[in-house]
Amino acid sequence: MATTFEQISYMLPAVLLKVGMSTDDGQDILDVSVQTDGTVFISVYTPRSDDPEQDEARPSRGCS
Known part of the structure; x- marks a missing residue:
């Protein structure tokens, strides 16, 4: 049986x-x-699933 996930989104002040x-x-x-x-x-x-090399060279997300 496949599991489906509901997308959750919310708004918050910038x-x-x-x-x-x-x-x-x-x-x-x-x-x-x-x-x-x-x-x-x-x-x-913007992550690049179409270009893994470019995605790997992206700037650090700044989190560990």
Whole structure:
């Protein structure tokens, strides 16, 4: 019997994003910085299942 999994997603304020999380479209969050004016900058990486070499050379996710 096959097991099916229900996708779970949720919304949260950008200031609560952390390195190591991923977005609902599968991008890995690599860096989050909050500016003094409250602007949030997020660096993301889109995993490349079509190019394993490039995916392996990606920037570090910053988590262990």
